[in-house]
Amino acid sequence: MASLLELASRPRVVRRALGFAVVVGAILIAINHGDALARGELDATRLLQMALTVLVPYCVSTLSSVGALREAVRERPDAGD
Numbered sequence: 001m002a003s004l005l006e007l008a009s010r011p012r013v014v015r016r017a018l019g020f021a022v023v024v025g026a027i028l029i030a031i032n033h034g035d036a037l038a039r040g041e042l043d044a045t046r047l048l049q050m051a052l053t054v055l056v057p058y059c060v061s062t063l064s065s066v067g068a069l070r071e072a073v074r075e076r077p078d079a080g081d
Helices: 004-008 011-038 044-075
Strands: none
Touching: 004 011, 004 044, 011 044
């Protein structure tokens, strides 16, 4: 079975995770930092928080995809049995 990193770095997994990270991350940034952004309060700490806000849905999507791929392999009947 492929390792976690091999599965997580597959182009389809990365594209899917990036899509979720952009959409969900933007929504979470608007919810959590929208008022500060509207006031122009953008410093290094807030940028780091915003980057982490986008990183979380990326990781969740990636781990979910890896889990689904691993389960699909486990459920596939072996041709040699």
